[in-house]
Amino acid sequence: MENATINLLNLDRASLEKLFVDMGEHRFRAEQAMKWIYGDFELDFNQFNNFSKVLRNRLSETCMTALPELLNESKSSDGTIKWLLKVDDINAVETVFIPEKNRGTLCVSSQVGCTLNCTFCATGAQGFNRHLTTAEIIAQVWVAAKQLGHHKNNRVITNVVMMGMGEPLANYENVLPALNIMRDDLGFGFANRRVTVSTAGLVPKIVQLNQDADVALAISLHAPFDDLRNKLVPVNKKYNIETLLSACKDFIKNKRKARITIEYTLIDGVNDQPEHARALCLLLADLPSKINLIPFNPFPGSLFKQSKPDAIEQFKAICMKNGFITTVRKTRGDDIAAACGQLAGEFMDRTRRSSQVNKLQLELV
Numbered sequence: 336m337e338n339a340t341i342n343l344l345n346l347d348r349a350s351l352e353k354l355f356v357d358m359g360e361h362r363f364r365a366e367q368a369m370k371w372i373y374g375d376f377e378l379d380f381n382q383f384n385n386f387s388k389v390l391r392n393r394l395s396e397t398c399m400t401a402l403p404e405l406l407n408e409s410k411s412s413d414g415t416i417k418w419l420l421k422v423d424d425i426n427a428v429e430t431v432f433i434p435e436k437n438r439g440t441l442c443v444s445s446q447v448g449c450t451l452n453c454t455f456c457a458t459g460a461q462g463f464n465r466h467l468t469t470a471e472i473i474a475q476v477w478v479a480a481k482q483l484g485h486h487k488n489n490r491v492i493t494n495v496v497m498m499g500m501g502e503p504l505a506n507y508e509n510v511l512p513a514l515n516i517m518r519d520d521l522g523f524g525f526a527n528r529r530v531t532v533s534t535a536g537l538v539p540k541i542v543q544l545n546q547d548a549d550v551a552l553a554i555s556l557h558a559p560f561d562d563l564r565n566k567l568v569p570v571n572k573k574y575n576i577e578t579l580l581s582a583c584k585d586f587i588k589n590k591r592k593a594r595i596t597i598e599y600t601l602i603d604g605v606n607d608q609p610e611h612a613r614a615l616c617l618l619l620a621d622l623p624s625k626i627n628l629i630p631f632n633p634f635p636g637s638l639f640k641q642s643k644p645d646a647i648e649q650f651k652a653i654c655m656k657n658g659f660i661t662t663v664r665k666t667r668g669d670d671i672a673a674a675c676g677q678l679a680g681e682f683m684d685r686t687r688r689s690s691q692v693n694k695l696q697l698e699l700v
C-alpha cells in the first residue's frame with residue numbers, strides 16, 4: 336500500500352461521506368465501508384465485495400485501515416481484561432474491560448500520558464508524550480470488541496467510558512469523531528447515555544462538547560475546596576470549582592433525567608473527612624448529579640494511602656443522607672494494574688513530570 340495516507344478509522348461518517356464524494360463516488364459508500372469495518376471487523380479492502388474492483392484499487396492507492404498492534408492481553412482473577420496496544424515505536428496505551436453482572440464497561444484511553452499532573456494519578460506521574468489519533472481511540476473499541484466476541488447481536492460491551500489514560504477534552508479534535516463512531520448505528524451503536532466523557536475540568540471544552548455530542552459527562556472533582564483541589568487537580572487553578580460546576584449545570588440543562596457523575600477519589604487524611612463530604616453535598620445541592628467514590632489506588636512511587644474503610648463508609652453515608660445516589664467504585668483488576676489511575680502504558684517520560692508530582696504529594700501527606 337504505497338503512498339497510502341488516509342486511515343479510514345480516523346473518519347466518522349460525515350468525513351467518510353466527504354471522502355467518497357470527493358472521489359466522485361456516491362456517499363452511501365461511506366455506510367458500506369463502515370458496515371465492513373465496524374460491523375464485520377473486515378479491514379481488507381479486497382473483501383469489500385459490494386465495491387467494484389476498480390474502486391477497491393483506487394481506495395488502496397490513497398487509503399488504508401490501520402490498527403495499533405496488540406502487544407499484550409492480561410486477565411485479572413475478577414474477569415477484568417487489560418490490553419496493551421502499541422501505537423508507534425515508542426508508545427503503547429492501555430484499554431480495560433470491566434465485566435459486571437448486568438453490564439460490561441470498556442475504559443478507553445485518549446492520550447499517551449497526560450499533561451494535567453493530577454497528584455494522585457499514575458498516568459499524570461508518567462508525563463505526556465502525545466495525543467492519540469481518532470483511529471487509535473476507536474481501535475481500542477474495535478480490538479476489545481473483536482477479542483470479546485462483541486457484535487451487533489452479542490453486546491458484551493454495554494458502556495464506554497473515556498476514563499483510561501489521558502484527558503479526553505485536551506484531545507478534543509480527535510476524541511469527537513471517535514465519540515461519533517461509537518454512537519453511530521453503523522459504528523458501534525452505543526446509546527448516547529452509555530458513552531461517558533470524563534474530564535478533570537477543561538471548562539471551554541465542556542461547553543463545546545455540549546454543542547457537539549450528546550454524551551454523558553463525568554467530572555473528576557476530588558475536593559470541595561479550591562485550595563485543596565488546586566493541589567490535587569492543578570488545572571483547577573485555571574478553571575475553579577464554581578466555574579466548573581456552572582458549566583456542568585449548563586451541560587445538563589434541558590436533558591431530561593440526565594445527571595452528571597461526580598468522581599471523587601478518597602485519599603487517606605487528605606480529602607476524606609466528614610467536613611469534605613458535607614461541603615461536597617452543599618456544592619452539589621443544585622446540580623442533578625450522582626457521586627462515585629473511588630478509593631485511591633496506589634501506584635509505584637505514590638505517597639498517598641487509600642482511605643480507611645470506616646472513612647469511606649462515613650463519607651458515603653453523609654452523601655446518601657443528603658439525597659445523593661452514591662456508589663463506591665469497587666477496585667477491579669488491581670492484580671493486573673488495571674484499576675483507576677494505575678494505567679501507565681509504556682512510554683518514555685519526555686517531560687519528567689514525576690518529580691513535580693512527588694513534590695505536590697509531599698505537601699499533602
Ligand code: SAH
Nearest residue numbers: 456498502533534535555598631632675676
Ligand atoms: N482525565 C480524565 C479521565 C481519566 S482518569 C479525568 O480526569 O476524568 C479516570 C478517573 O480515575 C478520574 O476520576 C481520576 O481522577 C481517577 N483516578 C486517577 N488516579 C487515581 C488513583 N490512583 N486512584 C483512584 N482514582 C484515580
